[in-house]
Amino acid sequence: MSGQTPPTHTLLTHEALIMSSLEELPTVVFPALFKEAFAGRQTNLLKAMVAAWPFPCLPVGSLMKKPNLETLQALLDGIDMRLTREFHPRRAKLQVLDMRNMYHAFWNIRADANDSDCKSKTLDEKQLVKVLPRYARRQRLKVIVNLSISSHFNKSKAYFLNWAKQRIGSLYFCCIKMKIWDPPDQVIRDIFNVFDPEHITELELNTDWTLLQLAHFAPYFGHMKNLQKVFLAPLHKNTSPIINITSATEAKCVHKIISQFSQFNCLQHIFMKHVHFLRDYMNQVLGCLMTPLETLSITQCLISQRDFDLFSCSQNLFKLxxxxxRGMILYALDLMPLRGLLQKVADTLEILDFQWCRM
Known part of the structure; x- marks a missing residue:
């Protein structure tokens, strides 16, 4: 192509011509052209562009505001084209398919930008590649997602997860943020068979699981070694003993769950709501931590004097x-340990919230 590049909306009226000349198109045209094809749901062109993508990362998640099954299928078909031995696009450089729904500066590249501008916009993607083991970087394209897991998936999510299960050996799947909402046990097993829990940095666990179910989940939890933020709300809402479980078994389950906190190398933010089974065990949770916390949020949980007493002497709280x-019954407790903690974090504490506490 010579002279100035025509506007992308004009190019899209000649889909067949564009598909046959992707190897000759200027690199800087790809982002705007891809966005136009994505918005117009031109699935054949999308498939071809994914296969020939000339950048290390395709941050398509920021374009996927509303799931569309046909568009998703086209994207994944483009990845499948790259996996075939017969397909070797000359300029294809794709290493990371980022499907997270988040802002990405890459899409601000204009069609009249030069190659150096384009390269500068993709430098951040090197950080994504660093997340993964070297052997994975050498051998397999990475697919990065945030997942919300429940007992019911929409068609797009169900299609993607089924597609991923069939390509475990060909692609490397990485989940950064995961939310879990009472999925069946088999779904949990399937998810962690595809996604290595080591790459999860944020976990939100919203379940009504019993302690036995939580204990069964504990090994997956413990493998999230790079977890930075965890939301536990609610977990095991019932405060009465579980039917058909002895106190010894209950204590063993709690210990199995708590012991996983010692596996986290960089956990800094803990949020708990309606987590009643940790009453009298907070000292063990905080004592297990490998790094000091920046955030501790406890809402509507049962807490004991024993728990409160450790606050002023737990070094993992001294950099809060x-x-x-919030929402705690504190009037019957001796609050002096809390006062001691506040004195020790006076230089670091930025937010203090005691709403709805009975003091």
Whole structure:
């Protein structure tokens, strides 16, 4: 192509011509052209562009505001084209398919930008590649997602997960943020068979699981070694003993869950709501931590004097920036340990919240 590049909306009226000349198109045209094809749901062109993508990363998640099954199928078909031995696009450089729904500066590249501008926009993607083991970087394209897992998936999510299960050996799947909402046990097993829990940095666990179910989940939890933020709300809502479970078994389950906190290398933010089974065990949770916390949020949980007493002597709380204790019954407790903690975090604490506490 010579001279100025025509506007992308004009190019899209000649889909067949574009598909046959992708190897000759200027690199800087790809982002705007891809966005136009994506918005117009031109699935054949999308498939061809994914296969020939000339950048290390395709941050398509920021374009997927509303799931569309046909568009998703086209994207994944483009990845499948790259996996075939017969297909070797000359300029294809794709290493990371980022499907997270988040802002990405890459899509601000204009069609009249030069190659150096384009390259500068993709430098951040090197950080994504660093997340993964070297052998994976050498051998397999990475697919990065955030997942919300429940007992019911929409058609797009169900299609993607089924597609992923069939390509475990060909692609490397990485989940950064995961939300879990009472899925069946088999779904949990399937998910962690595809996604290595080691790459999860944020976990939100919203379940009504019993302690036995939580204990069964504990090994997956413990493998999230790079977890930075965890939301536990609610977990095991019932405060009465579980039917058909002895106190010894209950204690063993709690210990199995708590012991996983010692596996986290960089956990800094803990949020708990309606987590009643940790009453009298907070000292063990905080004592297990490998790094000091920046955030501790406890909402509507049962807490004991024994739990409170450890606050002023737990070194993993001495660098808190955010302390939130909400909806708790505190009037019967000796609050002096809390006062001691506040004195020790006076230089670091930025947010203090005691809403709806009976003091």
């Amino acid at each position: 920036k955010h302390l939130e204790i």
